[in-house]
Amino acid sequence: MSEHKELYDRVFDLIEKHDDWMHNTINLIASENVSSPAVRSAIVCDFRDRYAEGWPGERVYAGCKYIDEVELICIDLAKKLFRAEFADVRPVSGVVANLMMYTAFMKPGDRMMALSIAHGGHISHARGNLGGTAGAVRGHKVQNWVFDEQEFNIDVDASAKKIRGLFQDGKDVKFLLFGGSVFLFPHPVKEFRKIADEYGMHIGYDSAHVSGLIAAGRFQDPLREGADVMTASTHKTMPGPQHGVVLSKEEFADAIKRAAFPGLMSNHHLHNVAGLAVALAEMIEFGHDYTDQIIKNARALGQALHERGWNVIAEQKGFTASHQILVDISETPMKDGRTVEEELEKANIVINRNLLPWDKKRGRDYKTPGGIRLGTSEMTRLGMKESEMDAIAEFMTRVVMKGEDVRKVAEDVAEFRKDFQHVHYAFDTDTPAYAHLRFK
Ligand code: DSN
Numbered sequence: 001m002s003e004h005k006e007l008y009d010r011v012f013d014l015i016e017k018h019d020d021w022m023h024n025t026i027n028l029i030a031s032e033n034v035s036s037p038a039v040r041s042a043i044v045c046d047f048r049d050r051y052a053e054g055w056p057g058e059r060v061y062a063g064c065k066y067i068d069e070v071e072l073i074c075i076d077l078a079k080k081l082f083r084a085e086f087a088d089v090r091p092v093s094g095v096v097a098n099l100m101m102y103t104a105f106m107k108p109g110d111r112m113m114a115l116s117i118a119h120g121g122h123i124s125h126a127r128g129n130l131g132g133t134a135g136a137v138r139g140h141k142v143q144n145w146v147f148d149e150q151e152f153n154i155d156v157d158a159s160a161k162k163i164r165g166l167f168q169d170g171k172d173v174k175f176l177l178f179g180g181s182v183f184l185f186p187h188p189v190k191e192f193r194k195i196a197d198e199y200g201m202h203i204g205y206d207s208a209h210v211s212g213l214i215a216a217g218r219f220q221d222p223l224r225e226g227a228d229v230m231t232a233s234t235h236k237t238m239p240g241p242q243h244g245v246v247l248s249k250e251e252f253a254d255a256i257k258r259a260a261f262p263g264l265m266s267n268h269h270l271h272n273v274a275g276l277a278v279a280l281a282e283m284i285e286f287g288h289d290y291t292d293q294i295i296k297n298a299r300a301l302g303q304a305l306h307e308r309g310w311n312v313i314a315e316q317k318g319f320t321a322s323h324q325i326l327v328d329i330s331e332t333p334m335k336d337g338r339t340v341e342e343e344l345e346k347a348n349i350v351i352n353r354n355l356l357p358w359d360k361k362r363g364r365d366y367k368t369p370g371g372i373r374l375g376t377s378e379m380t381r382l383g384m385k386e387s388e389m390d391a392i393a394e395f396m397t398r399v400v401m402k403g404e405d406v407r408k409v410a411e412d413v414a415e416f417r418k419d420f421q422h423v424h425y426a427f428d429t430d431t432p433a434y435a436h437l438r439f440k
Pocket of ligand 1 (some may be wrong): 030031180181355
């Protein structure tokens with residue numbers, strides 16, 4: 001057999017191994033989810049091999065009559081689900097959605113406010129010296145929101161004072177960006193609408209993590225609270241394919257459309273537009289029950305870990321109002337997030353290590369941070385409820401607090417997962433989750 005054929009076969013072998021592992025694993029990565037069989041079926045369609053530059057009905061390519069119809073359905077469903085005047089479903093990811101937002105609302109070099117990474121901001125909001133998309137790609141000068149570490153949220157008064165101070169120093173701010181990757185409580189959007197109007201600033205909201213919760217009316221409603229534009233990736237609490245969306249008032253539609261094409265994308269991954277349309281329809285139908293349970297599960301997981309001696313952030317506020325909880329693990333026997341991440345993975349529990357607001361002061365960085373971030377979207381999608389969160393907290397405690405043999409815990413986790421092999425909150429709940437569609 002040729003060396004290349006061996007590698008070719010090896011790829012399929014690894015895909016199979018990964019799929020098998022997913023069947024046996026507790027995935028608590030807050031930025032992930034498992035898509036429904038219908039979404040998976042849509043994203044392997046022939047659209048994957050086609051081009052459709054531009055807006056449906058005004059394409060630069062021929063051969064798009066069915067693709068256009070699907071994209072128009074997707075746009076209508078997105079507008080309905082998010083109660084938005086305008087939706088652009090072309091961004092191929094959350095970062096590209098943010099780039100579209102920056103391009104439509106700011107000139108390169110303009111100043112903006114965003115959450116720092118240590119406080120939960122995403123790398124696409126970050127400064128140039130960190131290689132962040134806003135700073136390094138667009139040249140934006142990024143000022144950070146003042147953060148209240150007790151409340152685990154933006155400090156409204158101190159941040160408003162900071163913005164006024166910047167204007168007094170001749171440093172105009174053009175854009176206020178809310179949202180982030182660690183996102184426990186709703187951000188104070190409405191509190192900043194007045195100051196935005198006073199200084200002629202626009203307000204943006206990156207809902208990547210919480211878009212499913214927002215869609216179902218379970219977190220906050222940025223477009224009604226004063227945001228001009230909201231971006232999202234479509235595969236976190238919104239259980240769609242890996243893609244993005246930009247939502248806004250109608251008055252910003254032309255600028256956003258031009259940012260997508262010809263600005264940032266030639267093609268926009270048409271198979272994922274089809275998958276997104278299916279996921280949006282499923283969310284309109286099942287999103288309320290699904291997101292209710294996601295949040296209940298996140299709180300239950302926080303409580304179950306807290307009762308077992310873990311330092312879960314924001315206990316005084318019920319741990320979270322979203323799908324995530326954040327845990328300070330610096331006092332556990334393992335001491336740093338990287339070790340916890342690695343040991344839990346050996347026990348079939350997949351989580352993220354995460355920087356905490358106070359890590360820098362303690363001499364820590366993102367490689368060995370003092371925290372872990374846990375999300376409940378994927379396990380909720382498989383039908384888990386509060387009692388399963390208690391079981392998960394116990395598995396984690398056996399590994400991290402009691403130092404039990406990870407191989408034994410891994411076996412117990414795989415046994416526990418046997419009862420949760422189908423996607424819930426979807427039209428088709430018969431096809432197993434993680435089943436691989438095979439053509440060879
Ligand atoms: N890195 C992911 C997150 O956790 O937000 C997605 O970009």
